[in-house]
Amino acid sequence: MNLRERKKRRTRDALLRAALELFATRGYEETTVDDIAAAADVSQRTFFRYFAGKEETAFFVPRLAETHVVEAVRARPPGEAPLEALRRAVLESWDTINEAIEELVPIELHMRVYRVIESTPALLAAHLRRAAELEEQLAQIIAEREGLDADVDPRPRIIVALFGGVIRVTERLWSAGDDLSLDAMRQLTTTYLDQVGPALAENWRTKPSP
Amino acid sequence: MNLRERKKRRTRDALLRAALELFATRGYEETTVDDIAAAADVSQRTFFRYFAGKEETAFFVPRLAETHVVEAVRARPPGEAPLEALRRAVLESWDTINEAIEELVPIELHMRVYRVIESTPALLAAHLRRAAELEEQLAQIIAEREGLDADVDPRPRIIVALFGGVIRVTERLWSAGDDLSLDAMRQLTTTYLDQVGPALAENWRTKPSP
DNA sequence: AGGCTAGTGACAGCCACTGACAATTGACAA
């Protein structure tokens, strides 16, 4: 890797870390691009040469995680039922994701930024749109696994929408709670996924909540 | 109603219609607030006195629809299973919603704007966030119906997330297709909701798609 | 009729973002 390449990487990382640090401490809306550029000691114009917009810095790490999840789903054995494959892929990918993140920014900083994403309307909106795109990808993968065409058979999109919905609910609850550990997230996710069956029962009153 | 009040209503409607017309013909990003204000023959500053932002004009009509849906769910008999109540509420509310919309803008214009929302990243993101808020409301209503606490029992949020996921999939497919009629939407929705059960089956290969 | 106030326009300014151009800096061959 060149001196030039290394310099670029350093600048990008400096901008990224500066941005996330500022978002986590001061808040997203309260941070201007000029602040970020100043903190990384480059011009505002340079910031926009590394990131398409302020938003992109906030989603740089989540994008990593998404990539891992997609690959984890692809790697699942074809025998598994779709929902099972999605569930196992997500649960197992979280372990490995953390290492990849830590190379870029401290996990703890990432957690704090995640909270900011969930509590900042503009960022939450962007997050949900990204999630929708991810779901589209996953639906295609599931369709392939099952030898179906997602544009004809509704089931791949439905099962992914269901799964995605549950994940988003748990994400929200997790980020609103006070235990931001990986274990808490894992616990919440399995609990909620286990409730999908009961939720579809005709009459809820026969079986109380856990 | 005052002359003053009437004048205000007229100004707001003029701005709204001008905005939607411009969005539908020229596109959202290609329309500036100055364009909208000019088309309605008021200053840009006045535009911002009627709408919090450009985005709000695009979601003015959808907001109406959401209100109707919430009320329709509230009006469902308590005996129905949750998913059934949601399904019937949505299907039945569409009929009545259209009349309310037509008082404000032509339905046909609304349809064209809806397409713009689905195909404009910034608007789609906002739409998904609004949908998430709506789901939260519906989860509370469902929890009440069943005499549960949505913060303790996961099932209300899960069932609403599932339902919302399916609705969003159908919205997307509908707006991407070429039959923008109400009947097409209704058809698509019932078909997809009917596939929820099959989608949860362990092995999809036993039963092909319809 | 005349004072009161809600609604408006004009103006200035902030912030995200972009295009254009000039200055700088690393890469690479002579």
Place this chain on the structure above:
DNA sequence: TTGTCAATTGTCAGTGGCTGTCACTAGCCT
């Protein structure tokens, strides 16, 4: 090494969304 080329950067100017301020006008109320 040095000179040349290309990549990277900073500066400047401009656009569009959005907000605060202030003076002015138009409808309301007694």
